[in-house]
Amino acid sequence: MIIKVLICHPDAVFIDFFSRYLTLSGFEVKTTLDVVDGMAQCVHYKPHLVIANKTFKGVDARGFLLKKNATQATDKIPIYLIGDFKSREIVEFKKMGVRAFISTPVNPVIVVERILNAFGIPLPPVKKTMPMLMDICARGNIIVSQIEGNLEPEKLVLFDYYVRDFCIRKAVKSPRMLLILPSLYPESITEDNVKLLFQFTTHPEFKVEEHYVQILSAVPRLLSFLKMNHDYAHYQIAPDFLTALQTLQIDFDKRKTVPVEFIKSGSVFIFDLYDQQGRRVIPAHTPVSADMLAYLGEHQMQTLSYFSDFNPDEIRRDALEFDSLTDAERALDILSSAYEPVVTEKTPVSVLDEKLTLFFRNAKGQNLLIVASSEETRELVAHVLDVYFTIDAAADGVAVGELLEKKQYFLVFIDSKSGLEPSLEILRTVRSAATRRKTSVVIIAEQINKIDALRYKDAGTDNIVIAPFSPTTLLQKVYEAIDSDRRT
Numbered sequence: 001m002i003i004k005v006l007i008c009h010p011d012a013v014f015i016d017f018f019s020r021y022l023t024l025s026g027f028e029v030k031t032t033l034d035v036v037d038g039m040a041q042c043v044h045y046k047p048h049l050v051i052a053n054k055t056f057k058g059v060d061a062r063g064f065l066l067k068k069n070a071t072q073a074t075d076k077i078p079i080y081l082i083g084d085f086k087s088r089e090i091v092e093f094k095k096m097g098v099r100a101f102i103s104t105p106v107n108p109v110i111v112v113e114r115i116l117n118a119f120g121i122p123l124p125p126v127k128k129t130m131p132m133l134m135d136i137c138a139r140g141n142i143i144v145s146q147i148e149g150n151l152e153p154e155k156l157v158l159f160d161y162y163v164r165d166f167c168i169r170k171a172v173k174s175p176r177m178l179l180i181l182p183s184l185y186p187e188s189i190t191e192d193n194v195k196l197l198f199q200f201t202t203h204p205e206f207k208v209e210e211h212y213v214q215i216l217s218a219v220p221r222l223l224s225f226l227k228m229n230h231d232y233a234h235y236q237i238a239p240d241f242l243t244a245l246q247t248l249q250i251d252f253d254k255r256k257t258v259p260v261e262f263i264k265s266g267s268v269f270i271f272d273l274y275d276q277q278g279r280r281v282i283p284a285h286t287p288v289s290a291d292m293l294a295y296l297g298e299h300q301m302q303t304l305s306y307f308s309d310f311n312p313d314e315i316r317r318d319a320l321e322f323d324s325l326t327d328a329e330r331a332l333d334i335l336s337s338a339y340e341p342v343v344t345e346k347t348p349v350s351v352l353d354e355k356l357t358l359f360f361r362n363a364k365g366q367n368l369l370i371v372a373s374s375e376e377t378r379e380l381v382a383h384v385l386d387v388y389f390t391i392d393a394a395a396d397g398v399a400v401g402e403l404l405e406k407k408q409y410f411l412v413f414i415d416s417k418s419g420l421e422p423s424l425e426i427l428r429t430v431r432s433a434a435t436r437r438k439t440s441v442v443i444i445a446e447q448i449n450k451i452d453a454l455r456y457k458d459a460g461t462d463n464i465v466i467a468p469f470s471p472t473t474l475l476q477k478v479y480e481a482i483d484s485d486r487r488t
Contacts, residue, residue, distance in 0.1 A: 003119055006047035007031045008038035008064070009082065010056050013168060013205075014348060017161035018051075018108065024153045025112045035064035042074040049115060051102070054083030065096045078118070082106060087376030090383055101383040103471040105350040108158070109357060114387045126361065129185060131155075131354045136162055136342040140309050141172045142248050144339060146180040147197075151188040156196035161349055163200040166342045175200075176212040176248040180241070186221045194225060198232065210234045214244040246270070246284070250307050257303040258312045260296050263288055270315050273304040314338065350472070356479050360388045363482075367392065367407055371400055371426055372415035377444065381413055384471045385478070397426045404433040411478065416445045420452055424459050431460035436485040442477060 005027045009015050012033060019029040030045050032038045035056055042050060050068075054061045061081055068074045078099040085093075085101050093101070100114055116123055130149040136159070137144050143163060167175050177200065201208045213235040217223060226232040238244030250271065258273060266287050273282040281304055282292055296304075306315065343350065351357070368389035370378045378393045385391065389411065394400045396418075403409075412430050416423045423443065430441055441461040445452075448464055456462065463481035465474060 001119070002026070002028050003049065003115065004028045004030070004045065004047045005115070006038065006041050006045060006050045008035055008050060008052040010034065010053060013161070013164060017157060017349065018106070020157045021108045021154055022112070024157060027115070035059050035061070038064060039067055039074070042068060042077055043071070047077060048119070050077055050079040051111070052079060052081060054081050054085070062096070065093075065098070069097055080114070085383070087380040090379040091376055094379065103384070105348050107351050108154070108349065109351050110387055117387060123361065126358060134159055137339040138166060138342050139339045141174055142176045142178070143342065144178045144180070144245070146182070148181060148183045150185050151193040151197065153193060153196055156193060156199070158349065158351065160196065160199040162342055162347065164203050164205070165348065167206045173206050174212070175206055175208055177208065178214045178216065178238070178244050178248055181215070181217040181219060181222060184219050184222060189219070189221045189225055194229075194232065211236060212248060214238045214248060216241055216244050249310070251309065252307050254309045255305055255307055256312065257305050259303055260301055262312055262316070263293070263296070263304070265290060265293060268317050269306070271306040271308055273306055275301060275304060310338070352475065356475065359479055360475070363410065364388050365390060366410035369394060369400070369403060369409045369412045371413065372444070373418055374415065377415050377417070381444075381474070384474050397422065397429055400426055400429055404430065408434060409439050411482065412439060412441045414441060414443050416443055420455070424455060427456065427459045427461060436460065436488050440481045440485040442481050
């Protein structure tokens with residue numbers, strides 16, 4: 001059975017990424033940018049599932065739900081909502097028939113697993129080969145990306161999205177890319193995967209000039225593939241990291257000057273310095289000598305020029321500071337230290353690292369108990385974890401005792417809003433039934449002081465999560481709690 005998914009989202013870039021990701025995961029996908037067209041698609045396309053954003057201009061998700069639920073042809077179609085949700089919103093939307101809530105940043109891996117679970121489709125087996133590792137950083141319009149291990153289609157689509165999203169958010173119209181590929185499984189170097197790798201050169205929002213794509217790799221199959229393919233043969237194969245980064249960094253549209261008095265004997269500059277006639281006066285990586293300074297004085301030069309957006313104090317180092325380092329290492333220290341990660345907490349799409357993904361995959365089906373008098377708190381925790389755990393809920397300690405007699409729980413959440421003493425009593429009840437090695441307990445608190453934290457620890461747990469928390473924070477806390485408790 002092929003699951004038909006309709007994605008309704010106002011961000012065209014996100015839609016392009018998400019539809020490609022779900023298609024690679026085996027789903028049939030249609031997309032729309034607004035809920036009015038989304039309603040028409042529900043009637044005519046008849047999807048098995050709708051994934052819609054919470055907010056739109058004009059009619060929002062609430063209006064869409066009211067219309068969908070009131071129409072006989074669409075009222076039974078399940079819907080997932082994307083957005084940031086307060087606990088009361090989750091309760092409200094569940095009453096309107098929303099089956100799941102996808103928090104931002106969106107984790108596409110979890111979304112795929114949630115869909116497969118909902119339709120009773122077995123999860124794909126965990127790959128035994130090394131996963132694709134990806135690291136992306138940038139300065140200005142220069143993006144440095146390192147990919148190794150495997151070329152995995154889903155992650156290549158994610159890589160493309162990160163680059164595209166970064167360029168749009170930062171208004172980068174002419175990005176320059178250094179691709180570092182130190183090691184790859186040869187069988188992963190296929191025509192389809194290489195096409196996905198260079199997808200970032202095809203987007204309409206910016207233009208990537210061919211000579212500003214530098215590739216640093218010694219993988220024979222990849223180099224041969226690029227050389228023999230007309231679409232990729234024009235990209236530059238860099239001899240080393242330093243040369244590649246310097247080539248990208250030099251920008252003749254970004255001329256800057258260095259005052260001569262700033263140039264001292266023994267200084268090392270990572271870019272060539274030129275006079276007003278364009279003659280190179282001081283070569284890169286060469287300590288400034290007395291003869292060079294004499295030449296500057298003899299010709300009464302006031303400034304020298306270089307071509308980069310780096311400031312003068314960033315491109316100069318004292319040779320004595322790097323006496324034991326090579327020229328390349330000096331430049332790398334200067335160049336690479338100025339780059340920042342592309343993927344941040346504000347990036348709209350993010351995935352857990354491989355370790356956490358595998359952990360939650362292995363925990364699938366375990367029992368989880370949420371003890372909270374508030375329905376909103378119970379729903380807030382459940383919407384993050386119900387894709388992995390079988391969840392029960394209890395409103396008080398009496399119900400907890402009855403549930404513990406029926407089954408063993410892998411994880412228990414206790415909301416401290418009921419007060420310190422009632423929470424401690426519930427914790428003691430859990431501990432009377434199971435040790436930390438069998439059942440982890442996480443306390444939900446809006447604030448915590450050292451004395452209360454010590455009392456919780458004495459009663460059986462030091463795992464505390466402070467509300468409000470993001471889904472990523474909650475998943476990380478669950479992993480840390482269970483990992484720590486099982487080793488205790």
